[in-house]
Amino acid sequence: MSRDSRLAWINGLLLPLLNILTAFAATAVLFLLINVDPIEAAKTLLYGAFGYSEGVGYTFYYTTNFIFTGLAVAIAFHAGLFNIGGEGQAYIGGLGAGLVVFMLFPGLSPWLMIPASILGAMVFGGAWAMAPGYLQAYRGSHIVITTIMFNFLAATLMVYLMVKVLREPGQMTPQTVLFPENAWLPFVHDVLAKFGIEVERSPLNMSILLALVMSVVVWFFLWQTRWGYAIRATGRNASAAVYAGISQKRTIVIAMCISGALAGLVGINELLGYHHRIIMNFHVGYGFGGIAVALMGRNHPFGIVIAALLFGTLYQGGAELAFEWSNISRDIVVVMQGLVILFCGALEYMYKPWLVRWLAPVQEVRS
């Protein structure tokens, strides 16, 4: 094997694999530190996630959210942008989904109602990301700081709206009235029941199909369309892209809009799919989780679906762990997300010098 192809193997496969293993090993060490046998924990976790059909339903339900936010972060990454605002975009996306439902005529056919609401989520989420994108492109403000600020702005805006404006009259909890039933996305257990397959009830709904479709769409968009090319070119080398006739500013705004629109779809899975009303904080953790998913999935839709499934598994299995061990909660998944982001992101090249020296040493040229 030539040195170049060895290097490609190191960068493409060995390095990501080692990084993920390091993150897992660090988690295992943590388990030992808190007196939990990691093997037992892994068994319990897998049982919780896949051992019974309700658990499987929850696993895929969480996976759906992680696919949306993972794709959102990845699109921005491809444009060389770090969209840390998935939390806010998901939250505002949910607001958009709900507002569309409330504005439309309640007896409208679900075939019109649901797509309109999905569009509402994408437009609101996209708009919430467009503002930081615009400010980065045209005013030079740093996208990371602006999206962080927009997360907080989204949170305060939602508190205000939910408490003062949208709250169901006479209720203490800040939540809206129920959506009319024709805005509900069908549950997977109901759909399967029509085909005579009985599974336990779970929040898993048809949004998962939307998530898979979006993964394909994002793949097609990034690698088969002109805009996708513009995004990838800008992310790789913005000044070279300019010479190819690509406007960096426009590309940044477009990438952020799409990123936000994808993050906004979390609102569809959560609100149209399960809660059937706007509630507070349905989005918490998915925006940040998307960063881990995108890094682990190497910003490729296929990798993202796999990584999202892993985090969905951890999320649901983590709940099962909490039943068995009183000192574990779902926060263990948050720890893992942090470790994945640290080792697959920030410390991505930690092993590289060592691997290169071992597997692909520079041949000394002797004259």
Added chain:
Amino acid sequence: MNEVTTLSDMWLTLLLTLDATVRLSTPLILAAMAGLFSERSGVVDIGLEGKMLAACFASATIAHFTGSPWLALGGAILASLSLSIIHGFATITHKGDQIVSGVALNILVSGLTIILGLTWFRQGGQTPALTGDGRIMSIDLPGAELLNSIPFLGPLYKELISGHNILVYVAFALVPLVWWVLYRTRFGLRLRAVGENPNAVDTAGISVVSLRYRAVMIGGVLCGIAGTYIAIAHNAQFTRDMTAGAGYIALAALIFGKWRPLTVFMACLLFGFLQAFSMRIEGVDLPVVGAIPVQVIEAVPYLLTVILLAGFIGKAIAPKAIGKPYVKER
């Protein structure tokens, strides 16, 4: 007579709001100064929040077990310092993305504190409430009661200047100190230079790596103090995500103050005042405008930062080499 009473009442209300401002700005000042060192050296520090949260947990835990707030302070500084060393290891040694590293640490800490808290205390992730000894108590400056009878100035001294804990005074004393270190010492000059033009610093034979590590570690120490203040001085226990975004507000203040100690300090005071003000006017009908929703005022720091960054009011010019790992030329 009556008029005098209302006047001194208003004065007292103002003083109490300012007093709350001082208490709420303290962690912001400490964290913003931490970020200032790190970012002036060219290393972005999104991880202020995580370092403070780790320090909160460490200090509350150690204070619970030992009853000594000073051991707690030491432990909190160590916890925060070790996180800043990880940040340095990832971004300075391995040239990883500084923002990704900071985000990783923030997320890691927000989960880890809960898991460790559950393991050690089984109270849903909290630490047990501290009683008297474990906390850092406020100090009454000499003569506070005695001078209180002097109109206006007496209450000013008693309510605003006296009666805070030592960390508050440390935070306020820190500002001129940071200014002095940054602008009047050789270390400060080199620190600013390495954030603007690391190549030049390297050419002069000064190690970029060691300078940046030192800057990041100073930030770790200051975040440790900030977290201790939040957990065992301002509060009396650790609770889930108790920093509640203070790290990000400090970051906003750092940008709003354009990375300069005195203006950053003013920004921290402003943001602290906004928090104190929103607490005070909650549910109160104000003349002319009526009741302002608390959220509107809470949103102001974020909005101001966005507007400033967009260059609509002045311009925030970051250190030139910020966010870029330094790669030595061969």
